Amino acid sequence: METNTLGWHLGEVSAHKLLKVATSNRRNPTQQGLSYSHGYRVSESPIVALGTLDQEGNIWTTLWGGEKGFARPVAKNVLALQSLLSVKGDPFLGALLELDENNGNNSLEGGGVIKPAGEGKMMSGLSVDLETRDRVKLAGRVLVASLDNNNSGESERAVREMQLAMVIDEGLGNCPKYMNRKEIHAHVPNPTVIGMKGGVKLTSQALGLIEQADMMFLSTTNGKTMDTNHRGGPAGFIRVLRNQDGEVILVYPEYSGNQLYQSIGNLQVDNRIGVVIPDFETSDVLYLTGETELLVGLKAAAVMPHAKVVVKIKVKEARFVKDGLPFRGVSLDRSPYNPPVRRLASEGxxxxxxxxxxxxxxxxxxxxxxxxxxxxxxxxxxxxxxxxxxxxxxxxxxxxxxxxxxxxxxxxxxxxxxxxxxxxxxxxxxxxxxxxxxxxxxxxxxxxxxxxxxxxxxxxxxxxxxxxxxxxxxxxxxxxxxxxGEDSFRIPTATGGGRSVFVAGGVGITPLLAQAPGLIKADADFILLWSLRSEDLGVVVDSLQRIPGLAQRTRLFVTGVEAENAIEKVNCLGTQGTFQRRLLQQDVLAVKEGQNGTKYYLCASPAMQTILEGWLQGEDFVSESFGY
Structure with missing residues (x-):
């Protein structure tokens, strides 16, 4: 039985202290070398994420594989990998070729063996079986790599086969908490590469991939070893904080994990990071390298409400490759541990x-x-x-x-x-x-x-x-x-600027409650359309009694088995009208008749809000959901 002899490095200790984890009470479970169980699990995994540094010190992460067995142990503490890859698109390959650049071995036209000098260049890996939610982290060095000979006569052949042997210094089985299950199968890519160097803003294709991504892989280093890991969540858990020429920043929340904080520990001593974001359905892929900033507590919440730990990535270079991965995947089910998408404060x-x-x-x-x-x-x-x-x-x-x-x-x-x-x-x-x-x-x-x-x-x-x-x-x-909260959802008090219509569903009235006294005092032209169930009519009575003048601007739409009896209780409050039925499209549009510049303010459940927005296509409206 293998025993662990590894301790915690300074970055991990710093991360534990920052996040209030008792380092002294836990042992680092990372094992030395490649154990038999880890080797078997790697060979059963159809994809492996790999990370290394290029000659300029940038970290890159890639994804190889397509079928079980493409990565397997071949000697004690040695793992062999064989995979198709995009020659010009995969930045990991460029990093490996630079290992022997002084000897002129950086050409893609021929094949050849790449033998790094000394003990070998640092690299890391993460084998992933998305069907069983199994993953194994690996850290070590490049032993040897080779690119197949280009015998086709095509000097710019886009897809070639790569073989790599990796010496494994450390291994760790990881938890499956945020794995979204997928069925992986091999695919021959036909890559088209779009490079975005020097902080050039991300293309619409790259942004679309980020928006739908429910998984990414990242590599970090503490200067002595490397770590490649997975981050998963609901689709869209990665957010774009800024996207402009000269400044591209991505943000993602750190969820409750195994409390080892190995990736964050690395970032405490070295803020460099390499990220790969795959689209499993299309095999499109986005490669990113950059620098990070760790936000904790209020500083995290200032950027991403509801998140206590946030990682900001300032992108230095990006590469989008259409149809660039040697596999595709079919979604099976999401992890039950995934929280809702945590959006940015800047998103409203x-x-x-x-x-x-x-x-x-x-x-x-x-x-x-x-x-x-x-x-x-x-x-x-x-x-x-x-x-x-x-x-x-x-x-x-x-x-x-x-x-x-x-x-x-x-x-x-x-x-x-x-x-x-x-x-x-x-x-x-x-x-x-x-x-x-x-x-x-x-x-x-x-x-x-x-x-x-x-x-x-x-x-x-x-x-x-x-x-x-x-x-x-x-x-x-x-x-x-x-x-x-955004100013865009505040109704103007100035008169003569057109009518404002606030449409509320149930407790969606709340954004108006603090605004109404000022609007009534200023004699602003606004109308409230309020749809709710009869059992919630107590909220109506309380609101209209507490805010004099609001009833005269209110039209109620009440549903439910007690609607008739409930309506009798509010008839004496002086509303513009109380109706025992659902709110209809003609009710919403009728209030603008004869009025120029009518603007609608919508606050309802997500389902009702979708209906309202459909009714108001072509109209001026803003929405605020209470579904957060």
């Missing part, structure tokens, strides 16, 4: 306004002081705000959001796998809620402990269930990570 989700210069503390502490139940599933919660360090709190604007951290109350601690409740491992319990009350317009910051903040939310999930059931025996204090 609430950002974070950090109160501390160093970003190491919450903007404020929110103490729950009151709960007012409005319907069987909706309640209004009132909090008082304070700042622990006595600093002013940034004031929120109408229709903005507050970001609250429930982690201290609900986080059950780290767990590697949890088959009975896989989604719980990805929940950091950071939530955003529309603020229901407004502040005086002239306020730029909030001071004093008497400032109140209200949210009106439906009970759905662990955090809202926690608020609903809280007993108040002990004060509930939640960190406020910040306020955010």
């Amino acid at each position: 989700l609430p950002g974070v306004v950090v109160g501390d210069d160093e970003g190491d503390g919450p903007v404020a502490i929110a103490t729950l002081v009151k709960r007012h139940v409005l319907s069987p599933t909706i309640a209004r919660y009132t909090f008082k705000l304070r700042n622990e360090k006595g600093r002013p709190i940034p004031a929120w604007k109408p229709a903005q959001y507050v970001t609250l951290d429930f982690g201290g109350e609900l986080d059950q601690g780290w767990s590697h796998m949890r088959e009975d409740d896989p989604q719980s491992l990805n929940d950091d319990f950071v939530r955003t809620f529309t603020v229901s009350n407004c502040l005086p317009e002239e306020m730029e910051e909030v001071t004093g402990e008497e400032t109140e903040l209200e949210i009106t939310v439906r009970r759905h999930g662990p955090t809202t269930g926690f608020l609903w059931d809280y007993k108040f025996q002990v004060p509930l204090e939640l960190p406020v990570l910040g306020f955010g």
